[in-house]
Amino acid sequence: GENVGLHLPTLSVQEGDNSIINCAYSNSASDYFIWYKQESGKGPQFIIDIRSNMDKRQGQRVTVLLNKTVKHLSLQIAATQPGDSAVYFCAEILFTGANSKLTFGKGITLSVRP
């Protein structure tokens, strides 16, 4: 896989502000997309998903936008809280035959300033 080195890109936001985390995915044939949150010392945790035939999906305080034309996915977090500080990964799912394959993208660190 691609080596992104030890230092992830970091997004720093003020508590209470909205955050927008962006991701460029690689496979235009991907069927499904997921955003994961990973806190230090823990495994990734599901946040929200979106099918490839949709362009927007909303959850509680989070919204995912999908732009298939430019293969771009974004995660918007409203009223960012200190507990949102973590590494965020986008992931794409490709249906292959009778199976599905999940591929993670590069992570972005979100740092929330109190």
Place this chain on the structure above:
Amino acid sequence: EAGVAQSPRYKIIEKRQSVAFWCNPISGHATLYWYQQILGQGPKLLIQFQNNGVVDDSQLPKDRFSAERLKGVDSTLKIQPAKLEDSAVYLCASSLLGGQGVGEQFFGPGTRLTVL
């Protein structure tokens, strides 16, 4: 509901030694995954089981890595012999659905392996 359990949480070994990791998935989850997460990168799938059968092991370095899922429940991942580049967090995940039923994957806390 109990989550995915993994042990040990940390392991330090010297290169050329062997190591094994254990995973207990969420009860009833048919599909189990092992991922390797190198520092600063996203997790990379090593192997996927559907019950006790292997669905995808295309990215598993089979000359040194092996995995099994006896009785379709617990799973072990083994590295023999370990190399320096195997230093990573090894994550286990499970999901209720498999195949093209896209079920949410639940991840365990991982085992952090350091190879000296």
